[in-house]
Amino acid sequence: MPLTDIEIRKAAPSDKVRKLSDGGGLQLWVQPDGAKYWRLAYRFGGKQKLLALGVYPTVGLREARAERERAKGLLVDGRDPGQARKLEKAARAAASENTFCAVATELVEKKRREQKREATIDQLERLLALATPSIGARPIADITAAEILSVLRGVERRGTHVTTLRLRSVIGAVFRYAIATGRAENDPTGALKGALTTPTLKHRGAIVDPKAFGALLRAIDGYHGAPETCIALELLALTFVRPGELRAAEWAEIDLDAAVWVIPAGKMKMGREHRIPLAPRAVAILRELQVITGGGGKYLFPSIRSAARCMSENTLTAALRRLGYKPDQMTAHGFRSAASSMLNESGLWHADAIERQLAHVDKDAVRRAYARADFWEERIRMMNWWADRCDEMRRGGEVVHLKISGKSA
Structure with missing residues (x-):
């Protein structure tokens, strides 16, 4: 019989692990210390396997069943749910390491190794500092054109139109570096051309007479x-x-x-x-x-x-x-x-x-x-x-x- 929330809450520990079945391979393991863990038993490639789905009550009955159905869908597609979980975990870890700030820092260090002018690097860092509070912690592959536009609009509202255009260019350089190093697939700044105010160029005053x-x-x-x-x-x-x-x-x-x-x-x-x-x-x-x-x-x-x-x-x-x-x-x-x-x-x-x-x-x-x-x-x-x-x-x-x-x- 399927488990109920009341049954799960009242499940008491014993001197051995108790395994309560919800059907379809979904089990609740009640440890001797009272901790309750969700497990999914399944077969893949002729082998019996076990997938951890989380700890009760952080993962409730409804969420555990949803994970079971998702695993069934993967098995129908010929994929191992356990391997899929590992790949997802690795992708999340990579995303957390490949934030906009991390990639931008790498680009700055690359410019230093190439012995670019210190003034150029200083300007690059000043411009990046305008973007990192909003998108610095975001995985670079997940950042959208709308997010970048929001950052640029904030700078544009100060009336610094030239700085805004330079910032768009610098953000684009970070994305192109991310693409070249396999951490992003496109540069969203390309979609923002024409969205920003083009400043009126003013010639520097000079006396030539x-x-x-x-x-x-x-x-x-x-x-x-x-x-x-x-x-x-x-x-x-x-x-x-x-x-x-x-x-x-x-x-x-x-x-x-x-x-x-x-x-x-x-x-x-x-x-x-x-x-x-x-x-x-x-x-x-x-x-x-x-x-x-x-x-x-x-x-x-x-x-x-x-x-x-x-x-x-x-x-x-x-x-x-x-x-x-x-x-x-x-x-x-x-x-x-x-x-x-x-x-x-x-x-x-x-x-x-x-x-x-x-x-x-x-x-x-x-x-x-x-x-x-x-x-x-x-x-x-x-x-x-x-x-x-x-x-x-x-x-x-x-x-x-x-x-x-x-x-x-």
């Missing part, structure tokens, strides 16, 4: 803030490196006697070492900076809060605002556009030499493979000419060009 640029240089000369900030702005004008490269510059990278600054590949946007010829004026203000800061620290421009960190990314921007320049007029990045524009307009320099000095990499892979020339000697002359040109624009007078290796610019 020589007279206006000269006025900017005179304003920098009259800056009443920290002298290190004034020097940083002038170095941006003279070297036209990316602001982040200047802020993170280290004394170990600079040889003042050889008048050269070598930025390691790990700090560069394109992942290639970049050499910068230093004009006499640049060397002079760097020596001045050594006197001001003591020159004993790691960074040229240490943070005011800690010498172990470099200058804040807002320092240069704030200085330009104090000088009266609005974001659409001039930015720290705008010194690159100014130099590029005026160097090209001069007609004195090879376009590839200018591009190399800007640390740009040609997007044409074939052309890039053949454009191996460093244009070093020309770049030395060009950077000296540019320093003189800056002095000319600052003074409003004529420039006296320096001679390099017997050649004038």
Whole structure:
């Protein structure tokens, strides 16, 4: 006769295991200590087998019968219920190990092994931190496009549309890595194209008119803030490196006697070492900076809060605002556009030499493979000419060009 809930509750233990049958192989084993276990006896492949279905009352009579019927269905399909249970358990264990957070961490470590720029890795980790609170603990194979959209909408509501698009791209990179390593079958972010607000691109403010640029240089000369900030702005004008490269510059990278600054590949946007010829004026203000800061620290421009960190990314921007320049007029990045524009307009320099000095990499892979020339000697002359040109624009007078290796610019 089938068991009843009352019968199960009242089933008393004895000195041996009591086996109460519900039919169809389903049994309740009452242990001598009073514990009650569900067991399913079945035959598969000509062998008698036993499957544990759980402990009563955590697994009730109704649930145990449902498991019995499920096992019968597997047997009809020619599958061993015990083996199916093991496979399901293994799949659950794998899913718990292959969470979005775990796969994302693996991807970050892979980027580190590939020696990607630390700034790139930092940005990757900052973006992933926006997603992990919501989906970090979820098995990556189970995450849906709707869940990802919910995460992205939360970021989008802050008004940071560019960040939202970057986050979608980063989440997609995690899924593609999961696919490549056999832990997911598709990238749900592909279904979200067009669902997010496309930001209106704003060009960085840059002064490219020589007279206006000269006025900017005179304003920098009259800056009443920290002298290190004034020097940083002038170095941006003279070297036209990316602001982040200047802020993170280290004394170990600079040889003042050889008048050269070598930025390691790990700090560069394109992942290639970049050499910068230093004009006499640049060397002079760097020596001045050594006197001001003591020159004993790691960074040229240490943070005011800690010498172990470099200058804040807002320092240069704030200085330009104090000088009266609005974001659409001039930015720290705008010194690159100014130099590029005026160097090209001069007609004195090879376009590839200018591009190399800007640390740009040609997007044409074939052309890039053949454009191996460093244009070093020309770049030395060009950077000296540019320093003189800056002095000319600052003074409003004529420039006296320096001679390099017997050649004038």
